[in-house]
Amino acid sequence: MGLLSQGSPLSWEETRRYAEHVRRHGILQFLHIYRALRDRHKDVLKWGDEVEYMLVKFDHENKKVRLVLCGEEVLQTLQDKGEKVNPNHPTLWRPEYGSYMIEGTPGQPYGGTMSEFNTVQDNMRKRRQEAASVLKENEAVCTVTSFPSTLTRNIRHRRGEKVVINVPIFKDKSTPSPFIETFPNDDGEAAKAAKPDYIYMDAMGFGMGNCCLQVTFQACSISEARYLYDQLATICPIVMALSAASPFYRGYVSDIDCRWGVISASVDDRTREERGLEPLKNNHYRISKSRYDSIDSYLSECGEKYNDIDLTIDKDIYERLIKEGIDHLLAQHIAHLFIRDPLTLFEEKIHLDDANESDHFENIQSTNWQTMRFKPPPPNSDIGWRVEFRPMEVQLTDFENSAYVVFVVLLTRVILSYKLDFLIPLSKVDENMKVAQKRDAVRQGMFYFRKDICKGGNAVVDGCGSAQNGTGTDAEEYTLMSIDTIINGKEGVFPGLIPILNSYLENMEVDVDTRCTILNYLKLIKKRASGELMTVARWMREFIAQHPDYKQDSVITDEINYSLMWKCNQIAQGQAECPELLGVGFNKKQSGNKTDSL
Structure with a gap:
């Protein structure tokens, strides 16, 4: 989720006193890194995924399922059995936001050879098995994005009031109209903030307590990292819709399928002044977005003409960076991130060696939770310039999570x-x-997408490079397309990302086993995009709708929640088939293994 350190956390009042200190030294730390590594080239492709897991306990007798607040204990056990006794252990475990959450990554980054794609699913399965092995009876590790049924003080203290999250309710046949919640023991704040026909939530945990799937890539240079950052930013909404997996919140069926806006609202620490609700008096800026949102500016030269969003920046920081030789696009990016305050600060981490540490820079950088993250190398390491792809929702099975990860990594190679x-x-x-x-x-939405993506004029697949050839105005360069068209292509409109990836694979030397694995992953993406296979969100909705206890009133009872989570767990463990989600004949006994069933 960001910079998770150990130490003695300061209160918001104490943290605020050091805000300028953190910003000033964060910029110094960035400058040290930039000066030392701006000319670094020829780093090889390395990449890794991050999967977030929820820990749950099933009460089979009473047909209930609850989150288990044992993340710290589980994490300690996993680390003691893994990386602490073997530096080359195949998995790494890290803390996450909620005490019922843990995060698992590969022990070492994957490399640039195609055969690496053949190991992703095996590693994810190892992680799941490792975590499950240290749990107690009736406990399970689940990869669900949001827990259907029904936190952090510095967000609220900086904002000056509770966060407000209003998610539209799904209107079923028996859902009250208008749908209006009542709040026992409410001091009036909830009743005031809640909106008719919306599900109301008022704490950071409702957002940051959700799970996701992320991928980080090492580029060969800073310029390649900036290019990838920009190109992938346009793909973020497409892959987010494809991976949609969170239709339920606080025990209700919502009218959204993705967690993004919920998290955005849950960590929106902007004051009333910064949100434009009151005149600026105690704050410096009007800020248009939460600190968890989409990116606000492209970083590469080819992206500059498409930067059409008003960018709020710290002008003093911008001018300092320009003076130090940072180009305009990178300087405004950093100066925009640094309009934010640090949210957490540890007593032991106030005074640092700016030439050899980067905690103050990362304090601001890692709490700007955007769809893409541009990541400078850590000081004194062999890690290069990286980008992080952040919008994906976590899937039920290791096969699905591997498919989405490989799709995105392969796309970077093709780009x-x-x-x-x-x-x-x-x-x-x-x-x-x-x-x-x-x-x-996925099936209903229309998305703006570029018509001619082969700017070099290379007709890499039929139909690519034949649209506008880069000569049109902005309005002629893009049009509205369905996700099916974007992913699978449509004759005369767009070649499709999957056909381009297939063309790339045909020109690469790939062993038969790896090629089979990749093609199975791409089949899942292809069929999700066409609607032939359901997204997790759509499958969950249909599961609830068909549940015998569901009263078509948008309410998810404990027993319905139990049934859903148990089914999700069975599918993840390979103990139940789910052809609507995974395809007919998916090997239920070995759902963690490669399959030709799609």
Whole structure:
């Protein structure tokens, strides 16, 4: 979720006193890194995924399931059995936001050879098995994005009031209209903030307590990292809609399928002044977005003309960076991140060696939770310039999670090999982000996408490079497309990302086993995009709708929740088939293994 350190955390009042100190020294730390490593080239592709897990306990007798607040204990056990006794252990475990959450990654990053794709699912299965092995009876590790049934003080203290999260209710046949919640023991704040026909939530945990799937790539240079950052930013809403997996909140069926806006609201620490509700008096800026949102500016030169969002920046920081030789695009990116305050600060981490440490920079950088993250190398390490792809929702099975990860990693290889250009005005990407979160956006949504993505004019697949050839105005360069068209292609409109990936694979030397694995992953993505297979969100909705206890009133009871989570657990363990989600004949006994069933 960001910079998770151990130490003595300061209160918000104490943290606020050091805000300028953190910003000032964070910029110094960034400058040290930039000066030392701006000319670093020829780093090889390395990449890794991050899977977040929820720990749950099933009460089979009473047909209830609850989150288990044992993350710290489980984490300690996993680390003691793994990396602490073997530095080359195949898995790594890290803390996550909630005490019922843990995060698992590969022990070492994957490399640049195609055969690495053949090991992703095996590693994810190892992680699941490791975590499950240290749990107690009737406890399970689940990869669900949001826990259907029904936290952090510094967010609330900085904001000056509770966060407000209003998610539209799904209107079923028996859902009250208007749907209005009542809040026992309410001091009036909930009744005031809640809206008719919306599900109301008022704490950071409702957002940051959700789980996700992320991928980080090492680029060969800073310029390649900036190019990938921009290109992938346009893909974020598409993959988010494809991975949609969170239709339920606080015991209700919502009218959205993705967690993004919920988390965005849950960590929105902007004051009333910063949100434009009161005149600026105690704050410096009007800030248009939460600190958890889509990116606000492209970083590469080819992206500059598409930067059409007003960017709020710290002008003093911007001018300092320009003076130190940082180019305009990177300087405004950093100066925009640094309009935020540090949210947490540890007593032991106040005074640092700016030439050899980067905690103050990371304090601000890692609490700007955007769809993409541009990551400078840590000081004194062999790690290069990286980008992090952050919008994906976690899937039920290791097969699905592997498929989404491999799809994105493969896409980065194709972008760089074919010099593809997905750039459109950033305001259109923001519009796509809103569409992507809507119910059944995969089948119903229309997304702005570039028509001619082969800016070099290379016709890498039929239909690529034949649209506008880069000569049109902005309005002619992009159009509205369905996700099916974007992913699978449509003759005369767009070649499709899957056909381009297949073309790339045909030109690569890939062993038969790896090729089979990759093609199975791409089949899942292809069939999810076409609607032939359901997204997790759509499957969950249909499961609830068909449950004998569901009264078509948008309410998820304890027993319904139990049934859903138990089914999710069985599917993840390979103990139940789910053809609507995974395809007919998916090997239920070995759902963690490769399959030709799609």
